[in-house]
Amino acid sequence: MMWRTVRRIMREPLGAIGLTLVTVVVLSAVFASALTSYAPSKISPAERFAPPSLLHLLGTDHLGRDLLTRVLYGGRVALLIALGATAVSLVVGVVLGLIAGYGPRWLDNVLLLIFDAVKSFPTVMLALTLVTLFGPSLYAVVLVVMLVNVPGYARIIRTQTLVLKSAEHVMAARSMGASAGRILRVHILPNIIGPILILISMDIPVVVAIEAGMSFDGFGVRQ
Template sequence: MAFPTSAPPLAATPEDASSRATVAVPLWVRAWRRFRANRLALLGLGYVVLLLGVALFADHLAPYSPVETFAGMRGRGPSVEHWLGFDHVGRDLLSRLIFGTRAALIVGLGATGIAVTVGVLVGSLSGYFGGWVDLLLSRLVDTLMAFPTLALLIMLAAVLGPSLLTTVTVIGLTSWAAYARVVRADVLSLRERDFVMAAYAGGAKSSHILWHHILPNVLGPVIVLGSLGVGSTIILESALSFLGLGIRPPAPSWGGILSDGRAYILTYPHIAIAPGVLIVLTVLAFNFIGDGLRDALDPRQRG
């Protein structure tokens, strides 16, 4: 009797097929699926994309110049020609809000980009090298976080003078400490992992290990924290402009328009209501995106 030389292949079980399908799907595709399942995150993303479009094409979307004054229209309410009415000096409020969107996103994204860059650099160096480098950079982070953020911003903005560039730079260089702490904690854990030790034993330089092995593994939490930080940055810019230390008038900004309407809240309430609603909606949108990214990039999630 002849015996088979090899056993027939086993039938694939549903679990094996599911496992192969999970491995075959790229990580970013699975992350997008999880993000897409969060309706609030999608809603926030759609709103932010709309704001980006408004900011990019503000010159074409604004019906009037943001600094043009209409005689005799001071504080007038909404009408067919002017949907949101006029501000306290007779400028079209809708046009000023449209151009203020550009300023808000420049500050929000620009300052957050600076903060993330500095925070990742400081946190990665502190966590990877340890010793006196970690001690020095950690004390720097602790010192920066010891100051009240708004008070530090007001002091620096008053010294440097109000402008868009000053606002972006000052907010970015005073809000990186939180990112540095998160990155440092992750790097302290990652530098003891086997793949990092193997790269080090293979003769890889510290710069190569940081750039190719450690930083890619800390980007997930940083992206989530950065998306949440954009909303906080917009609030800080609005606070500085509200106090007259942000973007220099007559250039429109949401905080500046809100400050203009403060003295007329009882007589011309629409001046303060419109920018206030925009600030709230924008901060909520970025928070929704941050929550969606946190769930999408969580390695414990599957599918």
């Protein structure tokens, strides 16, 4: 199935270009240590602001660090944060969305109020607050991404759960005495996999942009 999808994408010129670029970026981040012999934090004052050359393909920065190496290792950090933070946000959002959609009305209202309250905070304000509390670190970035993404995930899952809650197969399972946990696990969760996959594919670039913006402002991961 996956290879069939890849072949279908490769038949389209734009799809082939996009898939190739994404593959190159991901592989260069994963195999960064094999593509360069420099350490990303190695300082060489004698080579400060060196122009691009065979030794330093992208030159060096104000501390003499190889820029290509830092780009490759920076891509690894961004990829790690994007995948890890998205996965954690998705798990939390799915759980809260299922509870809000299938639980009692009062709990749904409380969770919606919390989602709206968290979503109302600007990303920069959240970043400033968390960095002040925990310092610029990987955990602070992941926590910011979670707080930004979880409300959106939970709302979408809640909507899907409310729709499926009144479906005939769910009502039949409930009438046969199936527990709420079994209904959520067997009859509802498998039917929301499609929207979940779409959410993941759309939000990973957003997470990379958030991490890059935080790093640019001095709130990101310190290398």
